[in-house]
Amino acid sequence: MSVKSTDYMKHAAFYLRAADAKAYEQFLEAFDLYATEITVAVTDAPPGDILNMQGRAKQTLELLKLLREPKPLSPPQQKAAGQ
Numbered sequence: 001m002s003v004k005s006t007d008y009m010k011h012a013a014f015y016l017r018a019a020d021a022k023a024y025e026q027f028l029e030a031f032d033l034y035a036t037e038i039t040v041a042v043t044d045a046p047p048g049d050i051l052n053m054q055g056r057a058k059q060t061l062e063l064l065k066l067l068r069e070p071k072p073l074s075p076p077q078q079k080a081a082g083q
Helices: 005-019 021-044 047-068 075-080
Strands: none
Touching: 005 021, 005 047, 021 047
C-alpha cells in the first residue's frame, strides 16, 4: 500500500493541530483569508491569465479543505510510510 501525499499532509496536520490547537486554528483562519483573496483575484485577472489564476484558486481551496480535515494515517499506511 502506498501513501498518497494528501494523506501524509492530513497526517502531519493532525499532529500539528494536536501540538497547538489554538495556533493551528489561527493559521487556518489566515490561510482561509489568503484562499479567499486568491479566489477573488480570478475575477480581476486579465483574460490571458484567467485559466492560470483559476487553477491556482482551485489548488489553494483544495489545500484549505485538506488542512481542515486532518487525520492520522491508518496503521497499514503508517507501515507503508515506514512509521
